Amino acid sequence: MKSTVVGYPYIGPNREWKKTLEAFWGEEISEQQFEAQMKEYRLANIKVQIDAKVDSITVGDFTYYDRMLDLATMFGIIPKRYKWNSDSVSLETYYAMARGNQAAPASEMTKWFNTNYHYIVPEYEGQNLKLIDNKPLRYFLEAKENFNVEIKPTIIGPATFYLLTKEVETSNKPSYLLQLTNVYSQLLSELSLAGAEWVQIEEPILATSLSSDDMRIITEIYDQLNTTKGSSKLLLQSYFESVEWYEEVINLPVAGIALDFVHGFEENISNIRNFGFPKDKVLSAGIINGRDIWITPLQQSLDLLVELESLVTPNHLWIQPSCSLMHVPVSLTLESNLPKELNDNLAFANEKLQELAILKNALKNGRDVYQEAFENNRLARELLNNSLVRQQEEVQNSIKRLSEVSLSRISEYAIRKDLQQELLQLPRFPTTTIGSFPQTAEVKRNRTQLKKGQIGKEQHDNFIKDEIERWIAYQEGLELDVLVHGEFERTDMVEYFGEKLAGFVFTANAWVVSYGSRCVKPPIIYGDVKWENPMTLDETVYAQTLTTKPVKGMLTGPITILNWSFVRDDIPRSIVAQQIALALRKEIKVLESAGIRVIQVDEPALREGLPLKAKKHDDYLNWSVDAFKLATSGVEDETQIHTHMCYCEFNDFIEPIRALDADVISIETSKSHGEIIKAFKDAKYTNSVGLGVYDIHSPRIPNIDEMVAVVNDSLEAISPEQCWINPDCGLKTRKTDETLAALERMVNTAKLLRERS
Numbered sequence: 001m002k003s004t005v006v007g008y009p010y011i012g013p014n015r016e017w018k019k020t021l022e023a024f025w026g027e028e029i030s031e032q033q034f035e036a037q038m039k040e041y042r043l044a045n046i047k048v049q050i051d052a053k054v055d056s057i058t059v060g061d062f063t064y065y066d067r068m069l070d071l072a073t074m075f076g077i078i079p080k081r082y083k084w085n086s087d088s089v090s091l092e093t094y095y096a097m098a099r100g101n102q103a104a105p106a107s108e109m110t111k112w113f114n115t116n117y118h119y120i121v122p123e124y125e126g127q128n129l130k131l132i133d134n135k136p137l138r139y140f141l142e143a144k145e146n147f148n149v150e151i152k153p154t155i156i157g158p159a160t161f162y163l164l165t166k167e168v169e170t171s172n173k174p175s176y177l178l179q180l181t182n183v184y185s186q187l188l189s190e191l192s193l194a195g196a197e198w199v200q201i202e203e204p205i206l207a208t209s210l211s212s213d214d215m216r217i218i219t220e221i222y223d224q225l226n227t228t229k230g231s232s233k234l235l236l237q238s239y240f241e242s243v244e245w246y247e248e249v250i251n252l253p254v255a256g257i258a259l260d261f262v263h264g265f266e267e268n269i270s271n272i273r274n275f276g277f278p279k280d281k282v283l284s285a286g287i288i289n290g291r292d293i294w295i296t297p298l299q300q301s302l303d304l305l306v307e308l309e310s311l312v313t314p315n316h317l318w319i320q321p322s323c324s325l326m327h328v329p330v331s332l333t334l335e336s337n338l339p340k341e342l343n344d345n346l347a348f349a350n351e352k353l354q355e356l357a358i359l360k361n362a363l364k365n366g367r368d369v370y371q372e373a374f375e376n377n378r379l380a381r382e383l384l385n386n387s388l389v390r391q392q393e394e395v396q397n398s399i400k401r402l403s404e405v406s407l408s409r410i411s412e413y414a415i416r417k418d419l420q421q422e423l424l425q426l427p428r429f430p431t432t433t434i435g436s437f438p439q440t441a442e443v444k445r446n447r448t449q450l451k452k453g454q455i456g457k458e459q460h461d462n463f464i465k466d467e468i469e470r471w472i473a474y475q476e477g478l479e480l481d482v483l484v485h486g487e488f489e490r491t492d493m494v495e496y497f498g499e500k501l502a503g504f505v506f507t508a509n510a511w512v513v514s515y516g517s518r519c520v521k522p523p524i525i526y527g528d529v530k531w532e533n534p535m536t537l538d539e540t541v542y543a544q545t546l547t548t549k550p551v552k553g554m555l556t557g558p559i560t561i562l563n564w565s566f567v568r569d570d571i572p573r574s575i576v577a578q579q580i581a582l583a584l585r586k587e588i589k590v591l592e593s594a595g596i597r598v599i600q601v602d603e604p605a606l607r608e609g610l611p612l613k614a615k616k617h618d619d620y621l622n623w624s625v626d627a628f629k630l631a632t633s634g635v636e637d638e639t640q641i642h643t644h645m646c647y648c649e650f651n652d653f654i655e656p657i658r659a660l661d662a663d664v665i666s667i668e669t670s671k672s673h674g675e676i677i678k679a680f681k682d683a684k685y686t687n688s689v690g691l692g693v694y695d696i697h698s699p700r701i702p703n704i705d706e707m708v709a710v711v712n713d714s715l716e717a718i719s720p721e722q723c724w725i726n727p728d729c730g731l732k733t734r735k736t737d738e739t740l741a742a743l744e745r746m747v748n749t750a751k752l753l754r755e756r757s
C-alpha cells in the first residue's frame with residue numbers, strides 16, 4: 001500500500017513560478033538566476049510532498065512553460081520556421097515556439113482534454129527525431145541528490161503525444177511513430193540505468209473514445225517499449241475519465257495501471273468488478289478529485305478502497321489523486337476571508353495531500369485513529385448542505401416548477417425575423433460588435449482605484465458613463481447599426497456576473513494555470529444561484545438614452561459561467577446550470593422591460609464542456625442547450641436574441657447551435673477560409689449568422705478586400721438575408737485607434753456589399 005501523486009502544481013503558492021518566468025522574459029533576471037530560481041521551486045515542491053508523507057514522489061511534471069512543448073523540444077520536433085540547427089535547444093527557441101518571435105508565429109495552443117489548461121500542439125514536419133535532452137532523468141538525478149526518498153519520474157506517454165501531434169502526413173505516420181517509440185525507449189532505458197524503480201507514463205488519451213485502430217497502435221507501442229525500456233517498472237496513468245478499452249488496457253505489458261475513480265468512477269468500477277484486475281499488476285486508484293476544490297468524502301472513499309483492495313493482489317493497491325493537482329490551487333492556508341462553513345469544505349492541492357495520507361493510513365491501520373478527521377469531514381459537508389446558502393427555497397421551488405416553463409420562443413424564427421425587422425429597421429448586412437471595447441490603462445485604473453478605496457463609487461461610475469458616452473459617439477460616427485455599451489465596468493465576463501449573483505464566492509489566491517504563465521482564478525459556485533438585483537441594466541439603459549439606434553444588452557451565458565467556475569458537487573451540474581439560467585432569464589426580462597430589444601448571451605465555453613466520451617455528449621448537450629433556452633426563451637418575438645461563440649470547431653456542432661434557436665449567432669469566420677461556414681450550408685441553417693470578418697487577436701488593420709472575401713465565401717453557404725457583419729470577438733484587448741480604424745473598414749465593407757446586392 002503506497003500513496004503517490006500524478007503531479008503537483010508548479011506555479012507556487014504565490015505564483016512565484018509565474019513571476020520568475022515573466023521576470024526572465026522581461027530581462028529583469030539573467031538566465032542563470034532564472035535557472036536557480038526554478039530549481040529552488042522544483043525542490044520546494046518535492047519537499048511539500050515529502051512533508052505530507054507521500055510515499056512515492058513524482059518528478060518531471062515541472063515545466064518551464066508546457067509539458068507537451070518540453071517533449072517536442074526534447075525530441076527535436078521543432079518546426080522549420082524557428083530555424084533551429086544545433087545539438088541543443090536554447091530557452092530562446094523554446095520560448096519562440098511557445099510565444100512566437102519577430103520571425104515566426106507561435107505554435108498552436110489548444111485545450112488539454114476537457115480541462116481549462118492549454119498545451120502547445122506538436123507539429124511534425126518530417127524531422128529526424130532524436131533524444132536531445134532527457135528531462136525526467138535530469139529531474140530524477142537532481143531529486144536523488146537532494147532527498148533520500150523514493151522518486152518516480154513522470155512523462156506524458158507516446159500514445160498521447162502521437163495522437164495529439166498535428167497534421168502528420170499520412171505517408172509520414174509510420175515513420176513518425178517508429179521514431180517516437182525509439183526516443184521513448186531510449187529515454188526510458190536511461191532512466192532504468194540511473195536506477196528509477198518506477199516510471200510513470202501519463203496517457204490521458206486512454207480516457208477518450210479511441211478507435212480500435214488507435215488501440216491497436218497503442219498496444220504495439222507498449223509491446224515495443226516493454227522489450228527496450230530496461231528494468232524500470234511502468235505505471236501507466238489514465239485520467240479524466242474511465243478507460244474505454246478496459247480489457248486491452250489492463251493487459252498492456254506494464255507493471256501498474258492507474259485508473260480514475262472520480263471522473264470515470266462508474267465505468268471503471270463496474271469493469272473491475274466484472275472483468276477483474278490482473279494479479280501481477282499494481283492498481284493505483286485515483287480517488288481524490290484532482291479537478292475540484294472540495295474535500296473528499298472520506299468514508300465513501302475508504303469503503304471504495306476496501307473493495308478495491310479485495311480485488312487486487314495483496315500489497316498491489318496504491319492510492320493517488322485522480323489526476324495531476326496542477327488543476328487545483330496550491331494551498332487553502334492563503335485564504336482568510338471565506339465563510340467558515342465553506343472553508344471547512346475546501347481542499348486545495350496541499351489539503352488533498354493530507355487527505356491522501358489519512359486515507360492511506362486508515363486503510364492500513366483502521367480508521368480509529370482518524371475518528372475525528374472522519375467525523376469532521378462528514379459534519380462539514382452536512383453543515384454546508386443544510387446551510388441557508390444551499391437551501392434557498394425560492395430558487396429550489398422555481399427549479400421544481402421548471403416543467404411549467406416553456407423553453408421555446410413564442411413563434412418560430414421565420415415569424416420572429418419579420419417582427420424584429422419591423423421593430424429594428426436594420427439595413428441589409430447589419431453591422432455590430434461582440435461587446436467589449438478597449439480596456440485602456442485608464443479603464444483598468446478606474447477599477448483598481450475603486451477597489452483600493454482611492455475613489456468612491458460615484459466617481460468610478462461617472463468615469464464608466466463617460467466611456468460609454470465616448471464610445472456611443474464613436475459607434476454613431478462609424479455608422480454601426482446595433483451598438484453596445486462597451487463593457488468597461490467588467491474585468492472578466494464570468495467574474496462580473498458571479499459578483500452580482502448570490503451563491504458565488506471569490507478567493508484571494510486560488511490561482512490555477514491556464515496556459516504558459518497565464519493563471520486564472522475561477523469563482524466558486526457554492527450555494528444556490530440567485531438573481532438579486534439588475535446586473536447590467538444601468539449601463540445598458542444609460543447607453544440607450546444616448547442614441548436612437550438599438551443598443552445590445554450583453555450577458556454571459558449559463559454554461560460559460562458554469563464551465564469557468566469551480567462548481568458545488570452536492571447537486572448535478574445540470575441543476576446549477578438551470579439556476580444560473582433562471583437568474584439570467586430574470587435579467588433578460590428586466591432589460592426587455594426597460595426597452596432593450598437586442599440582447600446577446602455569450603456562450604464561448606459551450607463546446608469546451610463536451611465530455612471526453614462520445615457517448616456522453618448527448619446528455620451534456622441536452623441539458624446545456626436547455627439551460628441556454630431557459631435563459632433566453634422568455635422574451636417577446638420582437639426581442640432579438642444574439643449569441644456568440646469563439647474558438648470552436650463548428651463542423652460537428654451545428655445541431656446544438658440550431659437547437660439554441662438564437663436569432664443571430666456570431667462566430668469566427670476570418671481564419672477558417674469558408675470551412676466553418678460550410679457546415680452551416682450542409683445543415684441548411686436558417687437563423688442569422690454574424691460573420692466574424694476579421695481577426696481581433698492581432699493589431700493588424702484588415703483590408704476591405706479580405707473582409708469582402710470572407711463574406712463571399714460565406715455567401716456560398718448562407719443567404720445575404722442571414723448575414724450580419726462583425727469582428728470575430730470582443731475588442732477589449734485592442735487599442736482605441738486600431739479599433740476605430742478596423743471598424744471603419746468593416747462598416748465600409750458592409751456598405752459595399754449593400755451597394756452590390
Ligand code: GLN
Binds near residue numbers: 493
Ligand atoms: N462579450 C464578450 C466581449 O466582447 C465576449 C468575450 C468572448 O467571447 N470571449 O468581450
Ligand code: ZN
Binds near residue numbers: 604645646728
Ligand atoms: Zn469571442
